[in-house]
Amino acid sequence: MKVVLAYSGGLDTSVCIKLLQEKYKAEVITVTCDVGQHEDLDEAGEKAKKLGVKKHLLLDVKEELAQEYLFKAVKANALYEDYYPLHSALHRYLIVKKVVEIAKQEKAEAVAHGNTGLGNDQMRYDITFKAFAPELKVLAPIREMNLTREQEIDYCIKKGIPVNRPKDKPYSIDENLWGCFVGDYGDAEDPTKDTPEDIFRTVVRNPKGKESLFITIDFESGVPIGINGQRMTGVELIQKIRDLVGGYGYGWVDFTEDTVVGTKIRQTYESPAAFTLIKAHLDLEKLVLTKRELTFKHFIDKRWAELIFDGLWVEPLRSDLESFIEETQKVVTGSVKIMLLPNMIMPVSRTSPNSLYIKKLTSYGPESGVRQIMGQHFTELWGAGSIVAYQIRKEKNEKPK
Ligand code: ARG
Numbered sequence: 135m136k137v138v139l140a141y142s143g144g145l146d147t148s149v150c151i152k153l154l155q156e157k158y159k160a161e162v163i164t165v166t167c168d169v170g171q172h173e174d175l176d177e178a179g180e181k182a183k184k185l186g187v188k189k190h191l192l193l194d195v196k197e198e199l200a201q202e203y204l205f206k207a208v209k210a211n212a213l214y215e216d217y218y219p220l221h222s223a224l225h226r227y228l229i230v231k232k233v234v235e236i237a238k239q240e241k242a243e244a245v246a247h248g249n250t251g252l253g254n255d256q257m258r259y260d261i262t263f264k265a266f267a268p269e270l271k272v273l274a275p276i277r278e279m280n281l282t283r284e285q286e287i288d289y290c291i292k293k294g295i296p297v298n299r300p301k302d303k304p305y306s307i308d309e310n311l312w313g314c315f316v317g318d319y320g321d322a323e324d325p326t327k328d329t330p331e332d333i334f335r336t337v338v339r340n341p342k343g344k345e346s347l348f349i350t351i352d353f354e355s356g357v358p359i360g361i362n363g364q365r366m367t368g369v370e371l372i373q374k375i376r377d378l379v380g381g382y383g384y385g386w387v388d389f390t391e392d393t394v395v396g397t398k399i400r401q402t403y404e405s406p407a408a409f410t411l412i413k414a415h416l417d418l419e420k421l422v423l424t425k426r427e428l429t430f431k432h433f434i435d436k437r438w439a440e441l442i443f444d445g446l447w448v449e450p451l452r453s454d455l456e457s458f459i460e461e462t463q464k465v466v467t468g469s470v471k472i473m474l475l476p477n478m479i480m481p482v483s484r485t486s487p488n489s490l491y492i493k494k495l496t497s498y499g500p501e502s503g504v505r506q507i508m509g510q511h512f513t514e515l516w517g518a519g520s521i522v523a524y525q526i527r528k529e530k531n532e533k534p535k
Contacts (some may be wrong), residue, residue, distance in 0.1 A: 136242040137273060139191075140259070141234045142171075143178025144216035144307070146248030146276055148295050149286045153187045153275040154246060162187045163240055165233050168194040169225045169370070170311030172335055181296060185230040191236060196311060199228055200358075200368030201298045204312050206456070207408070208415050209356040209463050212439040217389045218401065220442050221409035226258040226371055227447040234266045244271035251277040254394045257377045257445030265448035309335065311372045313405030325400040337404040341383040347377065347474045348482070351414045356463030358411050363469075372407045379406035383477040394444050410479055414470040422465045434458055453508045 137154055141147045141164035142482045151254025155159040164182040168175055175192055203224045206212075212220055237245050245263055249256040256274060263272045276286070283304055290297045299305070306318035315324060316333035331339065352360040360366055361374060379385050390398050438455045446452065459495065468486025472479050494503030525531075 135160045135244060136163065136188075136240060137146070137161070137244045137246050138165060138233050138237040138240060138242045138249070139246040140181060140229050141166050141178070142248070143173060143175065143181060143298075144248075145283070145286055145290070145299055146250070147298065148181060148185065149276050149289055150246060150248045150396065151182060151187060152289075152293050152295060153279065154273065155186060155495055157275065157279075160244070162246075163189045163236065163242065165191045165193065165229075165236050167225070167229050167232055168192060168196060169199055169228075170373070171309040173309070185295065189240075194340055195228055195232060196368060196369045197312060199225055200372055203228055204367060204372065204408075205357045207312075208358060208411050208440070209459050209466075210435045210438040210440065210455075211412050211419075212435065213393060213412065214443040215389075215441045217387050218391060218403060218443070219313055219405045219412065220262075220439060221310050221314055221403070221405060221408065222255065222308045223258060223442050223445075224312065224431070224455050226255055227262055230259060230262040230266060230325065234263065234270070237267065237270055242270070244273050246273040246275065248276055249274055251280070254443065254445065254457075257394055257426070258447070261445050262447050276521075280440050305333065311369065311376070311404050312408050315403055317400070321400060323400055325390050329386075329402055333402060334386065334404050336380040337386045337406055338381055338383050341381060341476045344382055344474075344476045347378075347382075348471055349375075349474065350469050350471045351375075351411065352469045353418055354467050355414065356415065356459075356466040358415070367430065372411075375410050376407040379410045379474060379479060380404070382474045382479070384479050385409045401464045413467070413479065414472060414481060417470045417484055418466055418468050418486060419462075420489060421484050422486050423462060423469065427462055431459070431462055478507065 135158065137158070137160040139147065139150055139154065141151070143166060151162050151164065154162050164187045166175055166178055179190050179192055207220060207224060214220055224447050233245050233443055247259045249259060256277060260272055263270065264345065281289070287297055287299070287304065304319055305316050305322065308315045314335050316335070321327040322333060350362050351358055352363065358371055361371060366374070386402070386404040388402045391401045395398055423431065434455050438452065441447070441449055441452050465488040467488060468479050468484060470484045473482045493501050
């Protein structure tokens, strides 16, 4: 049997190579996607070859990730439960797409992933694989054999698989351009314990000697396209903002997350670029979308983020929601100026050719074009229904809420 494995070079997927060869008698092809992780991917490839894979492919998918996934998330201001920028969830769907393409080229019978039966990622892989390629078997050896991390490490030692995680601190690391997760172990898993000091990779915990700095982020139809008027690729832009803002100590979050099934898990993320771009994008939307569009879109955005989190990339509701989101983004063009200070960022001004700000409608100064009597008349009608209800309930001694 020929199997294409989504291979990161980490513990789980390295164990999978050997398990697929030994227990499933499979010929293994490994696919590693460069999604902007701070890992030595050539080393990961060397390791796969040493473990006897038939073929190994390294794909640079960073720009596709930025344009087709991360910038969709910007348009949707996507923060699951208001905190998590979905970096881990989003790139799984791209990895599945790539693994399926290779599996078809290689005429493989199955695809495989290294997920356990514990997390959310198994759903993202299984469901998307099945929708994209129902003819392929989906194998998940770690889950099928119910292996614990300690058993995996012992298996590696027995089989001579190099282990890149110390047994006393075996954190999971999951990183891409959009952000980084380090955790799933010890104090990092326990919501009562303070954020561990040693888990950050891109955010400086206590930045020293930083002066305030201003940057302008430019958007075209909801997509970030440049900084300070300078156009750049998605990858350049994300990396630049990540390094700059991370250097200021901004862009991390520590909270109790609800898993797909609704159990509670403590998660710590660093995502300076995601938090900054979403904050800037939302700021621009507030200038160019109407009050009604904004309140309705907020609800749509939240649903979009939940679908991505819940493993349901293929759910038709996602593209239905995206049709609405795309329509709104036609006017989201302009620039947002951000002030960076140690441990915080703040939008301080914004401009757009589609701005809905009309000075004479809201100015308190001499430019005001509103006759104040209009306010009095409008208020009378606007509150009439509520005033009547309040009075009637009061008369009937029903305590008004
Ligand atoms: N809780 C997040 C999610 O479900 C992040 C998971 C991080 N990855 C991991 N292997 N634990 O998307």
